[in-house]
Structure formats: C-alpha cells, structure tokens
Amino acid sequence: MRLLILTRRLDCLGENDVPISNAFRRLGWEVVFSEITAIGADDYRYFTRGVLVPATGEPYHLGSAAQGTRGVYFLDECQLVWVNSGAPPSVARDVWQLLWLASQHTTFVNSIEGSLFLETKHALGHVVPKENRASSYASNDFSLLWKRYRQSPELWWVAKPPNSYCGQNVFLLPPNGPNVRTILQCLTGNADAQSGFGGLAERESIVTQNRSSYGPLGFKAEYAILQQFIPEVERGEKRVIVACGQAVAWHGRKGSPDDHRSNIAQGAKPIPVDLHSGEVELAESIGRKLMKYGINFVGLDMAYPYIVELNLINPGGLYDAKLASGIDRSDLVADLIISRFKKCGYS
Template sequence: MRLLILVNSLDCLGENDSALGSAFGRLGWQVILGEINAIAADDYRYFTRGVPIPEKDEPYSPGSIAPGNRQTYFLDEFQLIWVLGSPQVRVYRDVMRMLWLASQQTPFVNSIEGLMFLNSKHAMGYLVPKENRAFSYISNDFSSLWERYQQAPDEWWVAKPPNSGCGQNVFLLPQNGPNVRTILQCLTGNTVAQSEMDYGGLGGFKAEYAILQKFIAEVGQGEKRIIVACGKVVAWHGRQGHPNDHRSNIIQGGTAISVDLNSNEIELAELIAQKLMGHGINFGALDMAYPYIIEFDLGFPGGLCETKQVSGVDRSDRVAELIIAHFKSHWSS
C-alpha cells in the first residue's frame, strides 16, 4: 500500500510530515513526501515531485530537508493521499481544484471540500454547539464592528482575522481600550484611509473581514490542544501563554505542558470530531478551554510532537491505525 503526503516544502519539513509518514511505514506502507505547490497534469492525470521516506523511524526532524532526488509521482498510483500543507496564494485555486478532481478517484485522509470550507473560523458556528463557543460578530465593515464593541463597553473582546493561524493578528481588546478603534480599522483593511489616499477608491476594493469575539475568561487558566483522528481523541497537551502575551500558541512563546482530559472534554472533542468526519475530515486539532472550543486546525495541525515531548508517548502510530482501519473498506470493495 502506498501513501502520498503532500507537504508545503521538501526543503523544510513540518512536524507531522515525518512522524505520520514514519508511522505508516512501521505498518508496512510505502510513503512518499510530495510537494503540494508542484501539482501538475499530464493529459489530466495529476502528478507531483516527491521523495520516499526511508524505512527507518523518525528519519527527519521539523525544519529538516528531505534528502534524495526529486522524482515524479502520479496521484492515481497511491491508495491514500494526505494533504498536510497549504498551496501558496498565487496557485491556491488551481492546486485545490486539481486535488479535488484527483480525489474523485483516490481517497484523501481529509477531503478537499472539508479543507476549503471548514478550515476557517467562520465554521465555528456550524461545527460547535452554541453553548460551547464564544459570541462572535463578523464583518468587513469597520463601523459595524466598532458599533458592536461600543454596545458593550464593559466587556473584554478579542479581534482577529477569520483565515489565519499561529496567533497572527489576534488582539485582546480591553474595556474602553484607547487603541480599539485603530485595531479594528487595521483588521478591516483601513478602508477609510485607503480611499482617501487612492482618491475615492481608485486603488480598488480594500475591505478585509475581521471577527470581534467575546473574551473567554477560562482561557486565562490555559488551553488544551486536542488531536482527533477518525472521530476519536488520540493526543493532547496543555498550553500556557507567555507571561507578556495573551496568546498561548507555541510559536508565539507559549509552553506545552502535560495535562489530563476529563470525560466531558473528551465527549465534546469527539462530538465535533464525528461531525467533521461527516464532511470527510478524519484528522485535525481542537483548542479547548472547557466548556469552550477556542479554535480548530484541520490543515496541518501541530500537537503530536508537543504531546510526545511532554508525555513521552508517541501517538502517531495510533493515528495511522485509525486511518487505515477507516479506509480499509474502500480498498477491499
């Protein structure tokens, strides 16, 4: 059996690329790491450049270069394809459309439809029960967001873009904060200033979407990153934010810590994981400050590496076992 893992770059591997590929290798699979931005077609037969993962445990570390000569691999020669990267903006639509067409013939661990439409903060209202998510107001109109903020001057809020990750441009807005107006203008594209500088809008459409979300006090106690596979919780760790930052993202100075999950947290995570499966998403991560879901990451979520660091247990084999079991019926039919 052959698995193709599509990654952002063969010259700078992500933390999941090697760990999950090696897990499938230990289960007898041949694993190829392929470049997602190199997808092309030969008479509408899709292929990419890639290299095989050596048959040994953990051959690479995050950030390392995948050695070996890049070769051509056709997507229809694999039994399973796993998108663990995101196409560059300039080629995003072309790549995702070609991958969707390829997925009509070969199964994908995470569906292209799910990655395109659910891997966004917009989907919180669809995936997460109302009692488990913070109130959010979404608009690309600065005045609407500013008015909503002013309606509750005694509330703390969070403002952020709906389609970014790793804590980018996530702002904590205090009560009657002096910079709130500026922050909301910035997040929505500074349309008033841009229009003035472009002489009435000659520079084109500038508005950008932003989310204004009520601050969840439970976040102050720390968040938990929970990895789910095929509807099951498989790995987790805690995240403590930097003392000088409200964000707990590891890349933003947060620290991974060992934590336990109680039955309520597992039940909520698996409820959402099973809903994701209904849209072809069989692997992802949730950020939880119970009873709230803060975020989710369905593309190439971190968490397995940190879980191994804090617990000493590698959960990647469990992920591979669940995914193989899930798709087994497809290959036997």
C-alpha cells in the first residue's frame, strides 16, 4: 500500500508530514513525499516527482529531509493522497485543477473541492451552528465594514483577511479605536485611496471603475472579515484535531502577554489541556458534517462554546499535542483514515 504526501518542501518535512508518514510506515505502508508544485500530467494521467520511502527504516523527525528513491510516481498508483500544503499563488489555479482531476481516479484523504472551498473564514457559517460562531461581516468595500463597526461603538471586533494563515494580519479593534479606519482601509486594499488623485469627478470615476469594470488601475479592493470579538478567547483557545469525525488530539495555546493572537506561528506555546464532554461533542459534530464534503482530517480552533476557525490543509496540532501531552496520537489517526477508506473501497 502506498500513501502520497504532497508537502511544501522535501528538504524540511513539516509537523504533519513527520507523524503521519511515520504512523503509516509503522503499519507497513510505503510513503511518497512530493512537493505540491511537482504535479504534472502525461497524456492526462497525473503524476508527481518525489521520493519513495519504504515502510522499513528510521522514523523521520521534524525538519528531516525526505530520503529514498527519487522518481516519477503516478497518483493512480497510490491508495491514498494527503495534501499537506497549499500551492504558491502563481500556480495555485493549475495545481488545484490538476489535483481535482486526479481525485476523480484516486482517493484523497481530504477532497479537493472541500479543501478549496471550505479552507476559508467565509465557511464558518456553513458548517458551524449559529450559536457556536461569532457574528461576522465580510466585504471588499471599506465603507460597509466601517459602517458596521460604527453601528456598535461599544463592541470589540477582530478584523482579518478571509484566506490568510498563522495569524497574519489579524487585528484587534477596540471601541472607538484611533487606527480602526486605517486598518479596515488597509485590509480592503486601500481602494478608496485611489480617489485621492485628480479632481472630484476624476476621483469618483476611478473609484467607480475600481469597483465595477476594473478600469485602468485594475481591481484594487480586497475582501476582509469583521468579526465580533469573543471574550472566551482571552481564557484560552484550544486546537482540536478531528479525524473521521473523532476528536483524537488537542492542546491549549498560551499566547504572549503582548499579543492578542494565540497562533503557534506567532510565538504561542502548546500546553496540555483537557476537553470536557461539550467540547468533544461540538468538535465531533462539526467533523462529521465536514465528512459529507470529503474532509476527514481537520484542525478546529475552539474557545468553547465557539469555533473560531477551520483548518483543513495541513492543520497544526498533531505534533504540538504530542509536545504538550507526551502522547503521540498519529497511529490512531492512521488507523481511522485507513479503516474509513477500506470501508469505502480504495479507488
């Protein structure tokens, strides 16, 4: 049996590449590591250039380089494909298209369409019950976000891009904050700044062009999310890994006292925590709902009773949960994934 892991770099394996590959190899599987950008097609048969690692041999460690037989491997010769990286913007459209076409003949742990359309902050309202998510507003029009912020002057808000990762460009907006207007303008692409050139008629023309027919400057507006701040976050977020609808690993995140973000990538530390029955039930209910869209491995950011974010492509948590608790849950994840797809029948 063979698992293909599509990752970002072969010379530095990441926090899911390592435990997942080690677990599958312990179960007797070969593993092919390949960079996400190495996908291609030979007369419409989809392949990748990568490294084949036998089931036997030394386990990998975080940051290891993939060692094995380099070659060209066809996706339809693999029983499972696990996408552990997004593609660079310059080739993302082609990569996702090729992967979706390949997935019509090969089994993916997380479906391409589910990963592509649900790996966004826009998707919370689709899979998370209303009582378990914060109120939010999405737009690429600065004036609409600014109006919504000013309608509730007593509230704290969080502003962020809908498709960023690792806490990038996430801002905490206090009531009557002096920089809120600037932050919202920045997150929406400073489209209104184009109106600062020329006379009134010209400025109005440029803004109209930017928002409709793109005009000579191209379309400048960008989407942003304005989300009501959840006080429960201050008591600590938890990352919960759900595999095939079962909560399998979790840890808390202790952030820096000078940063409102609790992302590990922003300096937060994983800490051991317990999950109570309500947290387990919520995580697993969302996991089961995501399975309907072909998502079988997800990392949930939870500040109970709220779900803050869904993480579908390479969600951190499995490795950090081991650091926090000393317990490696990767064998359980591999067992669950293999059992699920055996029932479904490998394509």
